[in-house]
Amino acid sequence: MKGGGRGKEPPVAGEITGKRPKRKCLQWHPLLSKKALDFSEEEEEEDEEELEKQPLLCGQDQGPQVQCGSTTEEVEEDSNEQRARRPMNAFLLFCKRHRSLVRQEHPRLDNRGATKILADWWAVLEPKEKQKYTDMAKEYKDAFMKANPGYKWCPTTSKPVKSPSCQPVSNPRKKVWSFSSNSAKDSTTAKKVPKTDSMPQLNFAMADPTKMGGLSMLLLAGEHALTNREIPSSTKPSLPDTASEGNSYPGDEEELMSGTIPSRAPDITESRVKSALSPPAEMSSSGAPEGKPCRQSALFQLAEMCLASEAGKMDSVVSQPEDSFSSASLKQPAVKPEIKEEKGDTDDCPLSTHTSAPSLLLSSSSSTSTDAIAPQPSSQNARVKTKSKKKEMAKSNDEDEFPCSAKKLIKKCDHAESNVDSVFSTIEAVAKGTWKETEEKPKKKTQSSPSGGNSGVPRKKSKPKVKTLVRDKEEEMEESREQCGQSSSSETEVKEAMTDVSTKTEAEETSIGSTEIQGSMAEPPHSPCSPSPSKLKEEDKARERMSEGTCESNAETRGSRKSERSCKGALYKTLVSEGMLTSLRANIDRGKRGAFRASDHDANWSDDSWTISQMGPNNPKKLKKSKSKDESTQGLGKLEEEFERKFNSLPQYSPMTFDKKGTTVTKKKKSDSSNVQEEVSKAVKGSSPSQKKTSFHKIVRKHKHKKEKPEAVDKVVQSDSSVLDSVSKAKSCAPVAIMCPDMQGPTSMEMLVGSQKRKARKTKITHLVRTADGSVSPAEEEKSRDLTQEQDMKPLPPQNLCNEEGCYSNPRAEEAERSTAPPELPAFFSLAALAEVAAMENVHRGQRGLAESKKKELGQTPVLISCADQ
DNA sequence: TCGAATGAAAC
């Protein structure tokens, strides 16, 4: 999508038929064409530029554009056409993922050849494995569609013509993932958005309605669920954050560890860095008019973080409906600040609960920073938090209003909601300030990120001191809180913090009656990071974290005061750590993504699970590619990151495996019992066989039309195709019949696996044609040669799975999967195999992914069994 | 700019 697409785009300008329309716009506008080029270089810029361009393009037409916007679909289509690339299908994902491998194996092979091989691999790929890609593709598509409601795969050629004017309109939304509907309205917003991430931006613009701060398309996709959910806001934001947060906490670390942390960590860090970088960029770029939207996005994230943390607090302290939070959070950014100001009571300042939240965040961020894994993200958070704090604390001048108001609000309204709102407002204000600050003060960032917790403390102190006396108290409070949070992060820091905190807290108590609240607030700080977790598991984790943090930092030093809570936390913590945590881990391990996916598609996108899975030790190349892409797509941001994560999480299969399979396939040709079985199984699985048939027939037809020897073709079909026949039978008949025949009689044909099916697009079928003898045309021969060579070249047996293992983040899952359905094994399972599978299933029942896969397999099994029996 | 593959969608 990214690089390639862009690369294509330029050509697009000149393009051809269907696409042309959209490209027309691009072509139309010289800028667009440039943009397309630029695209490859800088995604963010691209997006922005595109957005700008679009308006430019449409510029005059804006009015019409709007109209067009009304006709979202068309517009979207157009816009989509321009930018949005249709989501990749499973095969493409597979290709993308494995092409590098193929190339490695066969350096001289060009992409075509590689594609052929990939096709073969794909054909050989077990359904289970395919399913992974299929699921991914589906999710990807779903997310894409959600992001781009009106998106149409095939641009209506006619449309483009009709609405050149409209096209411009559409442009705004399109960008990468064209977001149809809303974008039209807010070209400006859309523009803004684009900067950070094309996807996210779009989301923001579009999704923003919620103001959720759509981190990414994916997130948007997940919005539905989230919105419905009680804690939607928290969940969404949490997703991205969760990773970072997770890092900070031991539990998360463990999980990470279980997952392929090493591989993942780098990626995450990079992504985070990117994301971190992007926001400021947005701010700067968006800076002016539309800066808010952008800010909001970034801010939103922060806010979400804060909210999440606070929500957690709220939950702990006050049991108010989370929904209120979410709603409040959503709305607040724009409106509430003012309200707060109105409400503003000076008294509240001491409470500084809001401030505490940020501080908490900071602490959490610092803690995260301490973790090697997620320094960057944490750094961002830290920045923001620090900024927020600063704003609140130091900046009272400019933005004091908000923080104060927030505080005031809190006082006025004891309700969590009000607090949340106030927090939100404060956050926003802070964020604004922070953004500026960030731009202005890179140093702090650097400091904060590297120093982590430590840096945070000094900062706050310095700033707070500057502020007024009253505020100083608050600041102290905050500081203490922060320290506490930090303490959680590091023991040493904790000790200090404890001392400080204890003193401070006491002072607070005396000064303020709301000590309890504060305490509760203070505790939450740890949670802030954690709260985000979209899923229960995450929540649990967050709780754990909370408890842990309290226990460690507070319990030890403060123990006396917060004894109850600390105790609770300790208990909970222990429980969680022992039981829950394991469960969490198990989930992670087992599920990789499978389990998660099963649960929620939408959520899945954001889920850590994706990240968790197999980043990579196995395939540096792939990662590299993805990374490189990432670079190109940097702008895309989280969405893409997630996508990439997921994509990376997709299992890569070592060539060895395929070679084996391939060999098996080849064997098939000769004598195919087992191989045929595989194929058959494949055929049974899905429509694929039918498609193949159709395609094959098509090809045949084509050949006939175009040329040469219809008879030969037919013959070929027949000769080859006992398989085809079997397939057709399979379709018509029960699978069993299919299986049986295969079992019994080796079909001479290979299934037309892969490459041979479709082959030539209209024009070039010749190479496909087989001679009457069944011998393959030169091209095919080459192909077959390659396959055979490859097979020969590579020692099949040794490590088919090794790579896979590498690929799999979770050894357990891998093992289980392997045991159950090793890729090597043909789809067809012996009874013994089935029995094993069943056993596995029972054993792992907890694990969804496996279970599902097994089930699938089992589903097939009956037929197989019958065959086997026979 | 084509092409090699598969799959999904549109026509």
Place this chain on the structure above:
DNA sequence: GTTTCATTCGA
């Protein structure tokens, strides 16, 4: 049913 187009990147 047929056509487009998504990815990749060497010719």
